[in-house]
Amino acid sequence: MFSIRHSPDYIRKFNSDYSVESRLASYAASVALILFTLWDASDLGWQSQELLLILLVRFVPMIPILILMQCWTRSNKHYRVDILVTLMGIALCVPIVFSYWIYHSVGQWLDFNALMLAITAVFFLPSIFYQQKLIIGLSALFVYLLYLVLVSASADVFIQAGLYLGLIITVGSLHSVSFDAHRKANYQKNLFLKDLAHTDQLTGAENRHKFEERFEQLMKSAREQDTGLGIAIVDIDFFKRFNDFYGHMKGDDCLIRVAKAFLRLREHELDRCVRFGGEEFILIKYGVSANQVQWWAQAIVEQVRRLNIDHQDSPIAQCVTASAGVVYWDGSIGLTRTQLMKTADDALYRAKNNGRDRAEVEETHKL
Numbered sequence: 001m002f003s004i005r006h007s008p009d010y011i012r013k014f015n016s017d018y019s020v021e022s023r024l025a026s027y028a029a030s031v032a033l034i035l036f037t038l039w040d041a042s043d044l045g046w047q048s049q050e051l052l053l054i055l056l057v058r059f060v061p062m063i064p065i066l067i068l069m070q071c072w073t074r075s076n077k078h079y080r081v082d083i084l085v086t087l088m089g090i091a092l093c094v095p096i097v098f099s100y101w102i103y104h105s106v107g108q109w110l111d112f113n114a115l116m117l118a119i120t121a122v123f124f125l126p127s128i129f130y131q132q133k134l135i136i137g138l139s140a141l142f143v144y145l146l147y148l149v150l151v152s153a154s155a156d157v158f159i160q161a162g163l164y165l166g167l168i169i170t171v172g173s174l175h176s177v178s179f180d181a182h183r184k185a186n187y188q189k190n191l192f193l194k195d196l197a198h199t200d201q202l203t204g205a206e207n208r209h210k211f212e213e214r215f216e217q218l219m220k221s222a223r224e225q226d227t228g229l230g231i232a233i234v235d236i237d238f239f240k241r242f243n244d245f246y247g248h249m250k251g252d253d254c255l256i257r258v259a260k261a262f263l264r265l266r267e268h269e270l271d272r273c274v275r276f277g278g279e280e281f282i283l284i285k286y287g288v289s290a291n292q293v294q295w296w297a298q299a300i301v302e303q304v305r306r307l308n309i310d311h312q313d314s315p316i317a318q319c320v321t322a323s324a325g326v327v328y329w330d331g332s333i334g335l336t337r338t339q340l341m342k343t344a345d346d347a348l349y350r351a352k353n354n355g356r357d358r359a360e361v362e363e364t365h366k367l
């Protein structure tokens with residue numbers, strides 16, 4: 001089984017699944033903080049030292065929370081708004097913390113109910129992993145204990161803060177660990193099912209369904225990146241005779257070995273190897289020039305011959321061979337997907353007629 005711990009796909013999926021909730025939660029938190037601040041300020045007055053303390057408790061834990069929420073959930077569309085909300089959070093926090101250091105001699109206790117509430121809320125955030133939640137919780141605990149040291153709190157207050165916050169962090173972490181594990185398991189299961197639906201079960205190559213789905217996308221990428229594609233339809237020669245001579249099981253083995261050889265030819269992540277049906281494969285080479293396609297076409301046929309699979313009933317060789325019809329395409333060539341496939345198929349037909357065990361390349365720009 002593959003590891004998803006460092007998989008960027010997993011992080012992307014994780015973020016996209018929860019980005020809406022997260023974004024709304026962070027906007028709501030920012031608005032609530034501002035409203036409460038205005039409310040307190042109108043009650044206590046902007047000069048009040050008590051207000052500064054309240055704001056300190058309210059905003060300091062929000063710095064890492066807002067930053068984490070925005071960094072982990074951003075998408076291009078809302079990117080600017082997210083950055084704005086984060087900067088707003090930081091901009092509010094900095095003067096408040098600064099003011100606290102000026103007035104730090106105030107002799108009042110910070111009520112840490114707000115802090116407990118903030119840490120509890122962090123553990124319910126959907127879009128960040130338990131490691132980040134734990135870091136936020138422990139940072140908030142550290143900041144609060146630092147504050148208690150600054151105001152020379154008694155041992156009782158220390159113990160109480162440590163107990164309550166420690167308990168919230170422990171319970172929250174346990175909940176988040178199991179929540180994350182559950183999501184990872186779901187993600188893996190989905191990935192497995194998706195993989196199953198897109199893979200030919202005999203050979204491990206992509207199946208036709210996936211190819212249909214992806215081909216237009218490949219053409220679009222090639223057009224955008226101003227590069228070319230090599231498209232090959234490959235057919236094993238005299239495979240019916242092979243089956244009749246060696247049996248169906250050996251025939252299956254042969255297909256598996258040929259598919260593996262084709263899979264080894266892939267270099268670019270967008271290169272494809274598709275089992276199109278029976279003993280027919282489609283190979284796609286991404287990011288090539290017309291000249292490179294000529295070379296690639298020969299490599300395909302050579303790859304099959306090099307497997308040296310016995311085929312004593314073949315009229316043309318002692319081993320299994322294949323024929324390929326290959327086309328080169330880039331964005332400047334105005335052919336549709338269907339026309340391309342038809343052209344490759346015609347080239348394959350020519351390869352078969354010209355004696356098999358060869359590749360015929362159709363130069364589409366001359367069509």
Ligand SMILES: Nc1nc2c(ncn2[C@@H]2O[C@H](COP(=O)(O)OP(=O)(O)OP(=O)(O)O)[C@@H](O)[C@H]2O)c(=O)[nH]1
Nearest residue numbers: 235236237238239240241243248249251252278279
């Ligand atoms: N073992 C096995 N055989 C398969 C599979 N799928 C298709 N075939 C066989 O592949 C053979 C294809 O034969 P044809 O289409 O006549 O082509 P060919 O014998 O390769 O002849 P040419 O293509 O003209 O060189 C048929 O006998 C199918 O039964 C499979 O999954 N396993």
